Amino acid sequence: MSIKTIERKVLQKNDEVANQNRSFFDKQGIFALNLVSSPGSGKTSLLEWTLKELEGRVKTAVVIGDVQTSLDAERLSSFDLPIIQLVTNGSCHLEAALVKDALADINPEETELLFIENVGNLVCPSSFDLGEEMKVVISSTVEGDDKPLKYPAMFRNSKVLIINKTDLLPYTNCDLDQLRTNALKINPDLTIFETSCVSGEGVDDWCNWLEKQVMEKTWKNVSA
Amino acid sequence: MHELSIAKNIIRIAGEHLSPDEQALLTKIRVRIGKFSTIVPDLLQSGFEAAVDGTAMENAKLEITVIPLRVQCNSCGEVSEIEPVDFTCPVCCSNDVDVVEGNEIMIENLEITEPINH
Numbered sequence: 597m598s599i600k601t602i603e604r605k606v607l608q609k610n611d612e613v614a615n616q617n618r619s620f621f622d623k624q625g626i627f628a629l630n631l632v633s634s635p636g637s638g639k640t641s642l643l644e645w646t647l648k649e650l651e652g653r654v655k656t657a658v659v660i661g662d663v664q665t666s667l668d669a670e671r672l673s674s675f676d677l678p679i680i681q682l683v684t685n686g687s688c689h690l691e692a693a694l695v696k697d698a699l700a701d702i703n704p705e706e707t708e709l710l711f712i713e714n715v716g717n718l719v720c721p722s723s724f725d726l727g728e729e730m731k732v733v734i735s736s737t738v739e740g741d742d743k744p745l746k747y748p749a750m751f752r753n754s755k756v757l758i759i760n761k762t763d764l765l766p767y768t769n770c771d772l773d774q775l776r777t778n779a780l781k782i783n784p785d786l787t788i789f790e791t792s793c794v795s796g797e798g799v800d801d802w803c804n805w806l807e808k809q810v811m812e813k814t815w816k817n818v819s820a
Numbered sequence: 821m822h823e824l825s826i827a828k829n830i831i832r833i834a835g836e837h838l839s840p841d842e843q844a845l846l847t848k849i850r851v852r853i854g855k856f857s858t859i860v861p862d863l864l865q866s867g868f869e870a871a872v873d874g875t876a877m878e879n880a881k882l883e884i885t886v887i888p889l890r891v892q893c894n895s896c897g898e899v900s901e902i903e904p905v906d907f908t909c910p911v912c913c914s915n916d917v918d919v920v921e922g923n924e925i926m927i928e929n930l931e932i933t934e935p936i937n938h
């Protein structure tokens with residue numbers, strides 16, 4: 597019997613491509629966000645509001661991952677910006693190589709902010725680095741207040757939590773304070789926003805914060 | 821849910837490290853899976869069995885060691901095992917902690933039986 601030592605990460609290949617994406621973003625001064633949530637929490641809806649709010653303020657491009665359809669990309673097609681649809685063909689998450697392919701379709705000179713809408717899933721996308729600056733996790737009020745405890749890896753690995761569907765609070769048993777407390781127990785560094793993609797309430801706070809982050813990245817790039 | 825894709829990656833990496841002869845003699849693949857890695861060991865085990873079936877390495881078994889979640893506290897410096905529902909240092913109650921172990925999805929080594937000569 598002989599033993600061959602390997603000692604390497606199973607996802608090392610993905611991590612290597614993710615690092616290539618990250619260098620690309622850094623070199624081009626692109627702020628890349630990986631948008632994650634359960635199916636239907638409102639990733640595409642929040643994108644619709646955010647793109648409208650940031651129109652003329654930040655040069656934006658969008659990559660949308662979907663298991664099968666291009667419906668989400670069609671919803672955003674009225675915006676005059678690059679919308680790139682990725683179909684994962686059944687896979688429950690985006691991988692770095694798919695995103696890398698998509699980057700060939702954006703003009704880095706014309707991009708300051710890149711949204712990557714991941715496949716609706718609170719588990720798998722947390723293992724796959726895409727090279728993003730940060731993950732933004734959306735949890736909607738109709739999902740209750742215990743999602744952070746049930747899916748801690750996603751909340752721990754995100755920088756921002758957006759609590760969406762606040763307009764539906766009166767119809768749910770979701771306790772906002774409890775949701776915040778649970779999320780901060782998993783990750784005390786989370787920046788938290790509350791939004792409704794029906795009324796648009798809270799979208800401005802999120803967008804102002806985001807614009808500031810993008811500017812800091814772009815300036816760092818100019819001065820570097 | 822992505823255990824099958826992890827299993828396929830494990831098989832690919834093992835294949836890259838072995839000659840065709842060695843692949844047929846592979847008996848064990850040892851992996852370390854962190855408790856905080858989102859991988860469910862049972863699902864990885866069945867995913868592996870499904871994926872390895874019919875390949876040159878189909879006699880190989882997957883041996884999974886589960887690594888607990890450990891954090892190091894930035895206030896008191898202690899390393900403690902915690903459950904992934906509350907990232908607080910059990911020693912001093914600070915929430916300024918870093919995960920030091922429990923995230924890993926690592927392939928450790930491969931066990932090969934000696935070829936039978938003569």
Ligand SMILES: Nc1nc2c(ncn2[C@@H]2O[C@H](COP(=O)(O)OP(=O)(O)OP(=O)(O)O)[C@@H](O)[C@H]2O)c(=O)[nH]1
Nearest residue numbers: 634635636637638639640641716760761792793794
């Ligand atoms: N009441 C209410 N409904 C919302 C809100 N945000 C989204 N929705 C609705 O929730 C449903 C799902 O929203 P999407 O934006 O498609 O969610 P998603 O996260 O992109 O979904 P997947 O891409 O399929 O994972 C749609 O019917 C939206 O109209 C909100 O703030 N309030």
Ligand SMILES: [Mg+2]
Nearest residue numbers: 639640668713
């Ligand atoms: Mg969507």
Ligand SMILES: [Zn+2]
Nearest residue numbers: 893896909912
């Ligand atoms: Zn401590």
